[in-house]
Amino acid sequence: MSSRAQLGGAATAPETNGSPAALRTPVEAGGSDGRQLRFTGVTKRYQDFEAVRGFDLDVRGGEFLTLLGPSGSGKTTVLSMVAGFQSPTAGSIHLGGQRLDRLPPERRDIGMVFQSYALFPHMTVQRNVAFPLRMRGIRGAELARRVSHAIDLVQLGAHSHKYPTQLSGGQQQRAALARAIVFEPPVLLMDEPLGALDRRLREAVQFELVNLHRQIASTIIYVTHDQDEALTMSDRIVIMNEGRIEQVGTPREIYASPANAFVATFMGESVEFRGRVERIADGICTLRSADGVHVQGRNGPGLAVGDEAVVVVRPERITLAPAADGTEAAGVSGQITEVLYMGQRSRYTVQIDGGSVLHLIRENTVGVASYAAGDDIVLRWAADEAVVLR
Amino acid sequence: MTSVPVRAPDPQAGATLAPQEKPASSSPPPARRSPIDRLAWLLVPVLAFYALTLAYPVVRLAAQSVPDGDPLRHYRTLLTEPLYLEALGRTFIYASVAMLGALIIGYPLAYLMSHGPRLARAVVTTLIVIPFFVALLVRTFGWMTIFARNGPINKLLLGLGVVDEPVQLMYTQQAVLLGMIAVLLPYMVLPLYTVMRRIDPRLTQAANGLGAGGPAAFAFVFLPLSIPGVLAGCVLVFMLGLGFFITPDLLGGSGEQVYPVLLNRTLTTAVGEPAFASAMSMVLLVASFIVLLAVSRVVPLSAIWRPESAAVSRRSGRALDAGWRRVNLLMRISRLPSIVYRAPGHVLAGVGLALCLVPMLAAVLMSFQRSTFAEFPSTDLTTDWYREFLADPRWVDAFLTSIRLGVVVALVVTTLSTLAALALVRGTFPGKDLIMGVIATPLIIPSVALAFGLYLVLFNLRLDGTFAGLVIGHAIPAVPLVTLILVANLRAFDYRLEQAARGLGASPLRAFLTVTLPVLRPGFLVAAFFGFLTSFDELVFTISLAGTGLRTLPLRLWEDLHVRFSPILAVVSVAEMLVVITVLGVVALMMRLRQRRTGMKGSIL
Numbered sequence: 001m002s003s004r005a006q007l008g009g010a011a012t013a014p015e016t017n018g019s020p021a022a023l024r025t026p027v028e029a030g031g032s033d034g035r036q037l038r039f040t041g042v043t044k045r046y047q048d049f050e051a052v053r054g055f056d057l058d059v060r061g062g063e064f065l066t067l068l069g070p071s072g073s074g075k076t077t078v079l080s081m082v083a084g085f086q087s088p089t090a091g092s093i094h095l096g097g098q099r100l101d102r103l104p105p106e107r108r109d110i111g112m113v114f115q116s117y118a119l120f121p122h123m124t125v126q127r128n129v130a131f132p133l134r135m136r137g138i139r140g141a142e143l144a145r146r147v148s149h150a151i152d153l154v155q156l157g158a159h160s161h162k163y164p165t166q167l168s169g170g171q172q173q174r175a176a177l178a179r180a181i182v183f184e185p186p187v188l189l190m191d192e193p194l195g196a197l198d199r200r201l202r203e204a205v206q207f208e209l210v211n212l213h214r215q216i217a218s219t220i221i222y223v224t225h226d227q228d229e230a231l232t233m234s235d236r237i238v239i240m241n242e243g244r245i246e247q248v249g250t251p252r253e254i255y256a257s258p259a260n261a262f263v264a265t266f267m268g269e270s271v272e273f274r275g276r277v278e279r280i281a282d283g284i285c286t287l288r289s290a291d292g293v294h295v296q297g298r299n300g301p302g303l304a305v306g307d308e309a310v311v312v313v314r315p316e317r318i319t320l321a322p323a324a325d326g327t328e329a330a331g332v333s334g335q336i337t338e339v340l341y342m343g344q345r346s347r348y349t350v351q352i353d354g355g356s357v358l359h360l361i362r363e364n365t366v367g368v369a370s371y372a373a374g375d376d377i378v379l380r381w382a383a384d385e386a387v388v389l390r
Numbered sequence: 391m392t393s394v395p396v397r398a399p400d401p402q403a404g405a406t407l408a409p410q411e412k413p414a415s416s417s418p419p420p421a422r423r424s425p426i427d428r429l430a431w432l433l434v435p436v437l438a439f440y441a442l443t444l445a446y447p448v449v450r451l452a453a454q455s456v457p458d459g460d461p462l463r464h465y466r467t468l469l470t471e472p473l474y475l476e477a478l479g480r481t482f483i484y485a486s487v488a489m490l491g492a493l494i495i496g497y498p499l500a501y502l503m504s505h506g507p508r509l510a511r512a513v514v515t516t517l518i519v520i521p522f523f524v525a526l527l528v529r530t531f532g533w534m535t536i537f538a539r540n541g542p543i544n545k546l547l548l549g550l551g552v553v554d555e556p557v558q559l560m561y562t563q564q565a566v567l568l569g570m571i572a573v574l575l576p577y578m579v580l581p582l583y584t585v586m587r588r589i590d591p592r593l594t595q596a597a598n599g600l601g602a603g604g605p606a607a608f609a610f611v612f613l614p615l616s617i618p619g620v621l622a623g624c625v626l627v628f629m630l631g632l633g634f635f636i637t638p639d640l641l642g643g644s645g646e647q648v649y650p651v652l653l654n655r656t657l658t659t660a661v662g663e664p665a666f667a668s669a670m671s672m673v674l675l676v677a678s679f680i681v682l683l684a685v686s687r688v689v690p691l692s693a694i695w696r697p698e699s700a701a702v703s704r705r706s707g708r709a710l711d712a713g714w715r716r717v718n719l720l721m722r723i724s725r726l727p728s729i730v731y732r733a734p735g736h737v738l739a740g741v742g743l744a745l746c747l748v749p750m751l752a753a754v755l756m757s758f759q760r761s762t763f764a765e766f767p768s769t770d771l772t773t774d775w776y777r778e779f780l781a782d783p784r785w786v787d788a789f790l791t792s793i794r795l796g797v798v799v800a801l802v803v804t805t806l807s808t809l810a811a812l813a814l815v816r817g818t819f820p821g822k823d824l825i826m827g828v829i830a831t832p833l834i835i836p837s838v839a840l841a842f843g844l845y846l847v848l849f850n851l852r853l854d855g856t857f858a859g860l861v862i863g864h865a866i867p868a869v870p871l872v873t874l875i876l877v878a879n880l881r882a883f884d885y886r887l888e889q890a891a892r893g894l895g896a897s898p899l900r901a902f903l904t905v906t907l908p909v910l911r912p913g914f915l916v917a918a919f920f921g922f923l924t925s926f927d928e929l930v931f932t933i934s935l936a937g938t939g940l941r942t943l944p945l946r947l948w949e950d951l952h953v954r955f956s957p958i959l960a961v962v963s964v965a966e967m968l969v970v971i972t973v974l975g976v977v978a979l980m981m982r983l984r985q986r987r988t989g990m991k992g993s994i995l
């Protein structure tokens with residue numbers, strides 16, 4: 001599934017004529033895409049603390065890649081090493097086949113939107129946006145044309161003569177964006193650019209950013225700690241934890257097939273059943289929990305009969321059925337102990353036979369049965385909708 | 391100065407939504423007459439004090455300067471005699487040179503203090519804060535020992551074979567100018583530092599990322615943002631330079647002198663001609679006033695005590711449009727190894743630190759030398775002078791008088807300033823900026839002239855030559871400093887704590903006493919200590935007001951320096967420095983305590 005299609009309706013091919021084309025960085029000779037970024041064994045150590053360790057990643061040209069992880073997981077440090085504000089303790093970073101990590105920041109040609117925006121307070125929006133072009137010796141009509149084009153792209157035309165303190169948070173964010181794309185960098189870095197905006201504005205800008213990515217040719221590396229943001233915007237997501245990569249994949253892969261328990265719990269709600277592996281057949285693994293209940297899921301890597309493991313399943317993949325429905329299909333039986341009505345949805349608290357308690361949220365849609373406290377029920381899911389992890 | 395403890399700048403502050411910028415002066419919501427307005431009455435004591443010690447003395451000076459018969463006689467003399475005109479012109483030139491010199495040396499120092507490596511920050515800050523509070527006189531004394539005929543510079547030149555006999559360094563124009571630059575340097579560095587500290591280092595980083603190398607990022611981003619500090623520092627140093635007489639008097643001898651030196655000599659010698667002295671004072675006051683008026687057309691004067699105003703850096707941002715043409719040159723310089731373009735700054739900062747440190751070290755060394763001539767360095771060391779100092783009741787009395795005076799001044803000034811600061815921070819009445827400006831004036835108008843006016847007033851009240859008279863005189867320079875510190879402290883205080891106390895049932899006064907005061911107590915103590923130090927170092931008002939009986943430590947030092955040279959004077963200087971350093975140490979400790987207790991950040995600056 002393309003996140004574009006989901007967000008923007010019809011996913012159109014990038015425009016090929018007109019000014020957006022002018023913003024596209026030409027593919028370098030020799031077939032190597034100048035927008036490709038390659039990390040090889042990148043490590044960053046602060047005194048005795050490793051903020052990033054053994055970071056290996058290939059970023060494709062023109063890709064929208066998101067670094068997602070809890071605060072302190074090293075995301076900003078990775079971006080800083082690409083931008084040149086920090087240098088790796090070990091490893092290397094290449095852009096389009098050329099070694100990047102030894103250049104000073106001003107020679108890297110990388111656009112960056114800071115979380116604090118870092119707009120120059122003594123310059124108007126226009127002067128801020130013109131800054132990187134001036135530093136490249138561009139002036140006159142060419143300068144004016146490119147500045148106004150970038151300002152139009154972020155729809156800030158009406159505010160181009162204002163100073164940063166005269167702009168709202170959202171406008172500041174756009175000004176910072178215009179400044180970062182005006183010189184057509186092959187790579188654009190964004191460090192939690194929406195963190196300072198309120199929820200409603202954030203959603204609108206998410207959409208605009210994806211739209212903008214379609215018009216410019218840059219590879220985007222986007223940092224956030226917000227799972228929903230990552231899921232809706234990215235081509236691929238890199239999950240980071242304690243300076244390490246936990247998983248790389250499309251939003252669907254990350255969500256549906258978490259590589260480990262950290263990714264599973266970090267990415268949205270999940271219901272977990274612990275137990276011991278009893279049988280592995282046809283890629284399906286059956287666990288027997290301490291309560292004596294049998295649960296199934298796709299077999300995870302390196303599991304053998306007798307191992308301790310956990311079945312992870314997304315709550316929306318679980319169906320609820322009355323206990324006495326006559327079907328003999330396997331399931332986990334339990335009892336509803338509490339129902340919280342929330343309008344569009346209801347939240348059920350379920351006590352599994354044998355002890356453990358879990359929560360499920362159900363849409364109150366036509367045709368979906370509703371339950372009351374005290375009802376005996378059975379939980380079922382398709383075995384390949386769940387994953388078994390260590 | 392503006393060097394006041396404030397909350398560390400919030401990194402997010404720049405990013406918060408500020409759709410419509412509001413002017414900083416928060417005038418009250420009209421129509422609503424809240425009990426807050428009564429806070430304006432708290433300003434009465436300070437304003438009454440200023441009326442008595444600033445406004446009235448100036449009126450007296452003006453009245454006295456126009457004798458019956460031929461009222462403008464003295465002014466005619468002053469404005470036609472080459473002696474006075476040349477002195478006035480020289481004063482402007484010296485003040486300008488001191489300003490530029492201090493700027494060139496002080497800028498890299500302030501940069502190191504605010505954005506340098508952690509260790510450099512700590513070292514430079516200490517080395518700038520200490521001389522800021524060590525008396526001008528003591529630092530000038532250090533320069534005298536360095537420039538002396540048998541001093542280290544001549545020793546070095548002779549040793550290297552550059553000269554055959556000692557060169558005359560004392561009583562030269564160069565000595566006066568170097569001394570002025572060195573002595574006024576901290577007043578340049580501190581406003582620069584307050585502004586630079588607020589410049590987010592990420593802005594320079596962003597400029598780098600956008601393609602600006604070090605020199606270009608400095609020229610187009612850092613420098614324009616630091617302009618408000620440059621202006622504040624320049625105004626402050628220039629105005630201090632206009633009224634400055636201690637250093638030129640001691641280093642310049644009897645030759646061509648600046649106007650304030652002539653004025654001071656007239657005051658202390660020509661007792662019979664108060665009318666002429668008054669006219670001289672008026673000329674200096676009016677000249678300063680004209681300068682301030684001219685300056686205020688370029689810079690809002692509030693920039694001196696609050697140099698972070700945005701308007702100024704905006705103007706410098708517009709000025710950049712002319713500078714973009716240099717971008718290619720700057721980019722070429724950026725390609726050089728960074729050591730090349732950083733070198734000038736490092737050298738200047740080194741010179742600046744030397745200018746601060748060397749005179750104080752010289753005084754310390756001198757105090758251990760056996761020779762009674764300013765012959766040093768030598769290896770013939772002794773502690774005899776310390777023993778002599780402690781055995782001489784004249785010195786011990788002067789020392790104790792200074793301490794007593796400092797304590798009383800600290801108490802009086804902190805009380806006055808607390809009331810004023812409360813009104814200025816909590817009150818909701820119009821004209822607060824103007825009142826703050828009035829309170830700050832003693833920092834920038836020539837105190838020699840003012841001191842003579844105050845002498846005339848106190849003479850009528852029979853307070854001249856008394857302890858009370860000196861308390862009044864010392865309070866004049868202390869009130870602005872202490873008020874600025876307290877205003878910053880009260881601003882940083884989280885007012886919601888007090889509101890919470892009110893919500894829990896405390897009356898306004900009780901909430902203030904049980905919540906606000908305990909939290910701010912270290913801040914009050916720090917302010918009081920700075921009041922103490924101001925008085926402990928004060929010389930200008932003391933010269934005019936002490937009369938014949940009372941002697942403070944700086945006054946006795948000043949008088950002896952004009953009579954004969956003795957290493958005991960170095961001991962006096964060391965004693966002064968020790969008191970200053972001890973007090974600063976205590977202050978630093980209390981800052982730490984406050985930070986631990988309340989999380990309010992702050993440093994001595």
Ligand SMILES: Nc1ncnc2c1ncn2[C@@H]1O[C@H](COP(=O)(O)OP(=O)(O)O)[C@@H](O)[C@H]1O
Nearest residue numbers: 046049051069070071072073074075076077078
């Ligand atoms: N300059 C620095 N010195 C020491 N430690 C740092 C520095 N910068 C970041 N760190 C540490 O490195 C870790 C990763 O930081 P960061 O990359 O900012 O994480 P994130 O952006 O994912 O929140 C954090 O624990 C942080 O404290």
Ligand SMILES: [Mg+2]
Nearest residue numbers: 075076077191
């Ligand atoms: Mg971060």
